Amino acid sequence: MMRLTPISNLMARPSFLPPFMFGLLFATFGVILSAKYSSITVDQSALLALKSHITHDPHNFLATNWSTSTSVCSWIGVTCGSRHHRVTALNLSSMDLTGTISSQLGNLSFLASLDIHQNSFHGTLPIELTNLRRMKYLDFDNNSFSGELSSTLGNLSKLERLSLDWNQISGRIPNSLFKCKELKFLSLFNNSLEGSIPTEIGNLTLLETLDLGDNYFKGEIPLVIGNLTSLQFLYLSNNNLTGEIPLVIGNLTSLRELYLNNNKLTGEIPLVIENLTSLQFLHLSNNKLTGEIPLVIGNLTSLRELYLFNNKLTGEIPLVIGNLTSLQFLYLSNNNLTGEIPIVIGNLTSLQFLYLSHNKLTGEIPLVIGNLTSLRELYLAYNKLTGKIPSTIGNLTTLEVIDLAYNNLSGEIPLVIGNLASLQMLYLFNNRLTGEIPLVIGNLTSLQVLSLDSNKLTGRIPTPPPLLQFYAVSTNNLIGEIPSSICNLTSLGAMALHENNLEGTIPKCIGNLSSSLTAVFLGNNNFHGQIPENFAKGCMLRSLHINNNELGGSLPRSLGNCKALNLLDVGNNNLNDTFPSWLGNLDQLQVLILRSNRFYGQIESFDITVSLTKLRIIDLSHNNFSGYLPTLFFEHMHAIRDEYGKKVEPNYMREVKIMKDAHLFWVNYAYGLSVTAKGLEMKFESLLSIWMQIDLSSNQFRGEIPKILGELHLLIVLNLSHNCLVGPIPSSLGNLSELESLDLSSNKLEGRIPTELINLGFLEVLNLSQNNLKGPIPQGKQFDTFTNDSYMGNLDLYGLPLSKNCGTDEETPAIFDRDDDGDELNWKFSILMGYGCGLVLGMSMAYIVFTTGKPWWLIRIVERVRRRFAKR
Numbered sequence: 107m108m109r110l111t112p113i114s115n116l117m118a119r120p121s122f123l124p125p126f127m128f129g130l131l132f133a134t135f136g137v138i139l140s141a142k143y144s145s146i147t148v149d150q151s152a153l154l155a156l157k158s159h160i161t162h163d164p165h166n167f168l169a170t171n172w173s174t175s176t177s178v179c180s181w182i183g184v185t186c187g188s189r190h191h192r193v194t195a196l197n198l199s200s201m202d203l204t205g206t207i208s209s210q211l212g213n214l215s216f217l218a219s220l221d222i223h224q225n226s227f228h229g230t231l232p233i234e235l236t237n238l239r240r241m242k243y244l245d246f247d248n249n250s251f252s253g254e255l256s257s258t259l260g261n262l263s264k265l266e267r268l269s270l271d272w273n274q275i276s277g278r279i280p281n282s283l284f285k286c287k288e289l290k291f292l293s294l295f296n297n298s299l300e301g302s303i304p305t306e307i308g309n310l311t312l313l314e315t316l317d318l319g320d321n322y323f324k325g326e327i328p329l330v331i332g333n334l335t336s337l338q339f340l341y342l343s344n345n346n347l348t349g350e351i352p353l354v355i356g357n358l359t360s361l362r363e364l365y366l367n368n369n370k371l372t373g374e375i376p377l378v379i380e381n382l383t384s385l386q387f388l389h390l391s392n393n394k395l396t397g398e399i400p401l402v403i404g405n406l407t408s409l410r411e412l413y414l415f416n417n418k419l420t421g422e423i424p425l426v427i428g429n430l431t432s433l434q435f436l437y438l439s440n441n442n443l444t445g446e447i448p449i450v451i452g453n454l455t456s457l458q459f460l461y462l463s464h465n466k467l468t469g470e471i472p473l474v475i476g477n478l479t480s481l482r483e484l485y486l487a488y489n490k491l492t493g494k495i496p497s498t499i500g501n502l503t504t505l506e507v508i509d510l511a512y513n514n515l516s517g518e519i520p521l522v523i524g525n526l527a528s529l530q531m532l533y534l535f536n537n538r539l540t541g542e543i544p545l546v547i548g549n550l551t552s553l554q555v556l557s558l559d560s561n562k563l564t565g566r567i568p569t570p571p572p573l574l575q576f577y578a579v580s581t582n583n584l585i586g587e588i589p590s591s592i593c594n595l596t597s598l599g600a601m602a603l604h605e606n607n608l609e610g611t612i613p614k615c616i617g618n619l620s621s622s623l624t625a626v627f628l629g630n631n632n633f634h635g636q637i638p639e640n641f642a643k644g645c646m647l648r649s650l651h652i653n654n655n656e657l658g659g660s661l662p663r664s665l666g667n668c669k670a671l672n673l674l675d676v677g678n679n680n681l682n683d684t685f686p687s688w689l690g691n692l693d694q695l696q697v698l699i700l701r702s703n704r705f706y707g708q709i710e711s712f713d714i715t716v717s718l719t720k721l722r723i724i725d726l727s728h729n730n731f732s733g734y735l736p737t738l739f740f741e742h743m744h745a746i747r748d749e750y751g752k753k754v755e756p757n758y759m760r761e762v763k764i765m766k767d768a769h770l771f772w773v774n775y776a777y778g779l780s781v782t783a784k785g786l787e788m789k790f791e792s793l794l795s796i797w798m799q800i801d802l803s804s805n806q807f808r809g810e811i812p813k814i815l816g817e818l819h820l821l822i823v824l825n826l827s828h829n830c831l832v833g834p835i836p837s838s839l840g841n842l843s844e845l846e847s848l849d850l851s852s853n854k855l856e857g858r859i860p861t862e863l864i865n866l867g868f869l870e871v872l873n874l875s876q877n878n879l880k881g882p883i884p885q886g887k888q889f890d891t892f893t894n895d896s897y898m899g900n901l902d903l904y905g906l907p908l909s910k911n912c913g914t915d916e917e918t919p920a921i922f923d924r925d926d927d928g929d930e931l932n933w934k935f936s937i938l939m940g941y942g943c944g945l946v947l948g949m950s951m952a953y954i955v956f957t958t959g960k961p962w963w964l965i966r967i968v969e970r971v972r973r974r975f976a977k978r
Contacts, residue, residue: 148213149193150178155210162204162226185219192216199245200224212237223247223269230254236261247271247293254278260285267291271317274298284309293317295341300324303342308333317341319365324348327366332357343389344368351390356381363387367413370394375414380405389413391437396420399438404429411435415461419443423462428453439485440464447486452477463487463509470494471510476501487511487533494518495534500525509533511557516540519558524549535559535578543568543579558582559602567603570595576773578602580627588613595619600773602627604651611635612652620645620668625773629653629675636662637676643667649775653677653699661686673697673775677725685709685731690718696745697723697779701801708733719744725801727782727825734809735802735826746798746818782825799823803849806830811850816841825849827873835874837862847871859884859903872896879903 153172163169171182178193179186185195193214204226211220212234220238223245230253231246241262251273260282266289275297284306290313300322307316308330316337323345331340332354338361347369355364356378364382367389374397375390385406395417403412404426412433419441427436428450436457443465451460452474458481467489475484476498483506491513499508500522506529515537523532524546532547535557542565543558553571557578566586570577574595580602587610588603598619608631616626617640629651636659637652645668653675660683661676671692681703689695695718709731722745740747780789782801798821807829815824816838824845831853839848840862848866851873858881859874869888873896880902883889890906897903 145190145192146178149216150174152208152210152213153178153181153184153193153196155208159208160203160205162202164202167198167201168203187216190216194240195219195221197221198225203227207232207235209234211235214238216240218264219243221245222249225249227251231256233258238262240264242266242288245269246273249273251275255280255283257282259283262286264288269293270297271295272297276300279304281306286310287312289313290336291315293341294321296320298322302326303328303331303347305330307331310334312336315339318345320344322346326350327352327355329354331355334358335360337361338384339363341365342369346370348372350374351376353378355379358382359384361385365389366393368392372396374398375400375403377402379403382406384408386432387411390417392416394418398422399424399427401426403427406430407432409433413437415439415441417441421445423448423451425450427451430454431456433457434480435459437461438465442466444468446470447472447475447491449474451475454478455480457481459483461485463489465489467491471496471499471515473498475499478502479504481505483507485509487513489513491515495520497522499523503527505529506552507531507533510537512536514538518542519544519547521546523547526550527552529553531555533557534561537561539563542566543584545569547571554597567608573597575599579606581605584608586610590615593618596622598622600625600627602777603631604628605630607632609633612638612657614638614640617641617645617664620647623647624670625649625775627651627777629655631655633657635659638662639664641665641667645669647671648694649673649773651675651779653679655679657681659683663688665689666691668692670694673779675699675779676703677701679703681705685726692718694720696720696795699723699725699779700729701725701782702728704730706730706732709736709739718742722746722795722820723797723799725782725799726805727801727803729805731802731805731807733807735807735812735831737812737814740812740814740818743818746800746820796820797822798844799825801825802829804828808832810834811836811839811855813838815839818842820844823847827851827853829853831855834858835860835863835879839863840865842866843868845869849873850877852876854878856880858882864889875899883908 157168157172160168167182178184179191183196183198184193186192187194194216195218199221202225206229207227209232212232217238218240219242221243224247226249228250231251233256236256236258239261242264243266247269248271252275254277255275257280259280263286265286268289269291271293276299278301279299281304284304287309289310292310292313293315295317298321302325303318303323305328307328311333313334314336316334319341324347326349327342327347329352331352335357337358340358340361343365349371350373351366351371353376355376359381361382362384364385364387371393373395375395377400380402383405386408388409388411391413397419398421399414399419401424403424407429409430410432412435415437421443422445423438423443425448427448431453433454434456436459439461445467446469447462447467449472451472455477457478460478460481463485469491470493471486471491473496475496479501481502482504487509493515494517495510495515497520499520503525505526508529511533516539518541519534519539521544523544529550530552532553532555539561541563543563545568547556548569548571550571552573554573555576556574559578560581563582563584565584567579567584567589569589569591572594575597576599584606586608588608590613593613593615599622601623604627610633612628612633612635617638620641621644624646625648633655634657637657639662641647641662641664647668648670649672657679658681661681665671666688669692672694673696677699678701683705684707685705689698698721706729719742721743780787800821803825808831810833811826811831813836816836819841821842822844827849832855834857835850835855837860840860845866846868847870855877857879859879861884864884864887866888872892875895875897876899879900883897883903883905885906892907894907897908
């Protein structure tokens with residue numbers, strides 16, 4: 107048997123080795139060392155190419171560490187294999203890097219894991235990455251990659267995890283991806299992928315997680331989804347999926363989380379969900395699901411979250427809901443659920459969030475609600491609940507939000523509300539609560555929002571909690587003065603005390619709080635004295651309503667410090683001042699209401715250096731303004747005059763306030779604002795930015811109507827009635843294509859009615875009565891809908907709808923009765939009264955707030971504006 111001599115021994119005894127063997131031995135070692143060196147050099151080059159594509163490295167992770175003076179395997183984020191000493195893993199996650207991925211990265215032939223999530227990489231993913239045949243783990247989450255996925259993804263046959271969440275990938279999922287049959291985790295959440303979910307997805311039978319949420323997928327959920335029996339997590343939310351939830355969903359017995367919310371799914375919740383006994387999270391909200399909540403839901407005893415809100419579910423809340431004792435989140439809001447809140451709700455002692463609002467629930471709030479001692483948020487608003495607020499609510503000491511608004515709750519606010527030391531928001535508005543506001547509310551030191559509006563509360567306003575940001579007790583029967591303690595609310599953002607019987611003066615500290623205050627509602631009370639004059643620089647006020655009080659004096663010039671002011675309503679007071687031309691400096695002002703005060707003097711003569719370009723509602727009616735109509739105003743009203751208003755997307759005058767823990771509430775700046783047309787007043791709960799109105803009625807304006815008014819193309823309501831205007835109606839008014847109400851009555855206008863007014867296709871209300879107009883009434887289009895009332899008191903007008911025709915002067919309008927001289931005297935006297943230049947007749951106009959009925963024409967005006975907004 108031949109014995110081999112170890113090389114080490116041969117080397118120790120060189121005299122016995124032939125000379126040619128030395129060359130062969132060293133050549134072999136050279137080849138081995140060269141191969142190893144060249145391979146690691148390839149990896150090094152690939153990584154340095156990636157480094158060169160990084161344009162921002164704020165922490166210098168790569169700039170200082172990835173150096174040719176050190177081994178690649180020691181570089182930050184780099185892992186090498188122990189066998190081949192090649193790069194097998196690259197982890198650059200959460201380094202705040204910006205740049206693109208170089209194609210040379212595809213040369214890392216031993217790479218099995220690539221993780222660059224939570225950076226700012228952008229551009230497309232290079233196709234060369236699909237050369238990495240050893241790749242098992244790819245995580246590109248939270249970057250800005252765009253473009254489409256490569257059609258060669260199927261080359262990555264060993265891929266087990268692919269995560270591309272939160273990018274901008276577009277196009278369709280390539281079919282080649284479904285050749286990666288080793289995939290266990292596939293997440294493409296929050297991209298711009300489209301098309302239907304490919305049926306080939308059924309090939310990925312090892313999948314445990316599938317997340318296609320927040321894309322643009324459409325069509326039905328494919329039946330092959332039932333093949334994925336290993337699935338534990340299925341997320342298809344926030345797409346455009348239609349059709350019913352397929353019955354094959356019952357095959358996924360390992361499923362722990364099912365998210366199908368925010369789609370357009372129809373039909374009933376399938377009974378096969380009873381098979382999903384491991385389910386912990388069931389999210390089906392924001393679809394079009396119908397039928398009742400199935401009784402089999404009671405079998406899912408592992409459920410921790412049940413989200414069914416914003417569907418069309420009917421029937422009662424099933425008693426089996428009491429079986430779900432692990433439930434922490436129960437969201438059934440915005441459905442058509444009926445019946446009472448079941449007593450078994452008291453079994454859900456782990457519940458933290460209970461949302462049953464916006465249904466048709468009846469009966470009382472059950473006493474067992476007090477069992478839910480882990481509850482943080484309770485939403486029962488917008489139902490038909492009756493009875494008292496149960497005293498057991500005082501047990502819920504972890505409560506942060508209570509919303510019982512818009513029900514028929516009665517009785518007093520229970521004193522135990524003072525036990526809820528963690529309470530941040532309390533909404534009890536629009537109920538029938540009586541009694542006084544409990545003093546203990548002042549002890550709720552965490553309370554930020556208190557809304558008790560529209561009840562029947564009495565007594566005085568108690569000391570408010572110190573951290574209050576939103577304070578609303580309007581539309582009650584409260585008396586007394588505003589407590590001085592309100593001056594301590596340094597974080598107060600909005601205050602609504604309107605429509606009570608409050609009296610006294612407005613605290614001067616309101617001006618001092620203006621660095622936080624954005625909205626103040628004090629209208630419809632009995633406040634006297636003057637408006638505070640200390641609005642400081644930096645004032646944040648955006649909406650000030652102090653209408654319908656007994657305030658006197660002048661409008662404080664310090665309001666000029668409130669540069670963000672959108673809305674100012676001081677109507678129906680006793681203010682005595684000239685026109686506040688300094689308001690022209692408030693370039694954000696959209697709504698100005700000075701009506702029914704004692705303002706006087708001319709407007710045209712004022713020099714407005716900074717124009718009111720965003721003004722879209724101005725009401726100066728029922729004052730003593732004189733002189734010519736303010737042409738300069740009209741020239742600067744760009745929001746109404748030209749295309750300015752159309753460039754801005756229509757919206758509501760409101761602002762969302764975000765509280766701690768992402769709670770939010772709306773501040774509706776225009777709440778309760780009213781518009782007047784034809785002497786009738788209508789209140790708005792919300793005001794669209796496309797509502798444009800000018801009301802200068804019941805003053806002493808003289809001269810002719812300026813032709814420039816015809817350039818206010820977006821105007822909806824124009825009222826110049828009860829003034830001393832003369833001359834003809836400008837034909838340019840026919841250019842007001844959006845106009846829906848025109849009132850020029852009770853002036854001294856002459857001449858014919860311009861035929862151009864026939865072009866006003868939206869005109870619902872026309873009042874030209876009590877003038878000196880003559881000639882024929884235009885015929886056709888909207889003019890065929892107006893009645894005699896639109897023209898009465900113009901003796902020389904003729905044509906329909908009047909009975910007086912051309913050439914029959916002896917005939918009189920049908921609206922006048924001339925059976926005897928006394929009656930004739932009466933109607934002539936009424937005409938003469940129309941020439942009173944707004945001094946007498948203007949003050950006697952009906953001031954009607956609609957509480958029992960609304961005129962058809964004003965309803966149609968408002969509804970048309972809403973529809974126009976919806977179309978945009």
